[in-house]
Amino acid sequence: MIVKHKKTLTEVYNKLFDHFGKRYWWPAETPFEVVVGAVLTQQTKWENVEQAIHNLKERKLMDAESLSRADVEELEELVRCTGFFRQKANRLKNISRFFAQNPGILEKPADELRKVLLSLNGVGEETADSIVLYAADKPKFVIDAYTKRMCGCLGIEGNYSELQSFFESSLPVDVPLYKEYHALIVEYGKRFCGKKICPDCILVENGKM
Ligand code: SF4
The missing domain is CATH 1.10.340.30 (Hypothetical protein; domain 2)
Structure with a gap:
């Protein structure tokens, strides 16, 4: 696991939340x-x-x-x-x-x-x-392809379980926070990373830290 990031995961969360607001994810009746x-x-x-x-x-x-x-x-x-x-x-x-x-x-x-x-x-x-x-409403941080990509840009490299442990040990054990954070990353990934609009990235400047 390599961690060269300058921003804390809480700073990243706040930036995402300020940008998108609450995501109300996962949309399901049961x-x-x-x-x-x-x-x-x-x-x-x-x-x-x-x-x-x-x-x-x-x-x-x-x-x-x-x-x-x-x-x-x-x-x-x-x-x-x-x-x-x-x-x-x-x-x-x-x-x-x-x-x-x-x-x-x-x-x-x-x-x-x-x-x-x-x-x-x-x-x-x-x-x-x-x-x-x-x-199940239990605290497990979800890592997807967007999370890996975003982490890579922030200087955080690792496999699935390393990234998951990094998030879980850096954040309070908080189910609503884990839910919201993952939803925000997915939204960001779809709107920014997936469309390759890195020059407008709000997490790293000009696609760089
Ligand atoms: S928008 Fe580009 S630079 Fe920003 S996190 Fe996504 S892939 Fe990385």
Whole structure:
């Protein structure tokens, strides 16, 4: 892990919050909807996920029991708009079966829950941590591609777990803060990093520290 940054993570948070304000993320009616969204959002835009969630709700499949029993071909059609639809339909079947069989799973302590989620097919670290933070309301900082990129620009280099430990040890253990911070990074990543408008970066000057 390399840390050469000059700004603290709290300064970065304040800059992002001042710029965007509260993000109200994750937009879901139930914790299970967060789980579904976390699987569907892999390698696609959120707008596509919204469409798929709408489709699932229309078919009354937004609960673990119903989704686990859904016809897989119908499911593929409902989530086709998110890409990798066969793989995602299968993942949704598996994860919903697991949630249907383990209704109290989100009550487990964060690390235990994370470990269980990571053992499920198609659930990687970012997906597991999104579920722990946004569905279970437990303190796990989510690291995504935008977070890695932003950290790189700030002189903070590391792998997933190193970056996660860095955020968690630098910030107070605060679920709403973790939720808001990740949402702000994603918003910033979409509007600035992804569009390569580094000369206007509010975190580093002229694309440099
Ligand atoms: S806008 Fe550019 S310089 Fe700023 S954090 Fe994103 S990638 Fe880095």
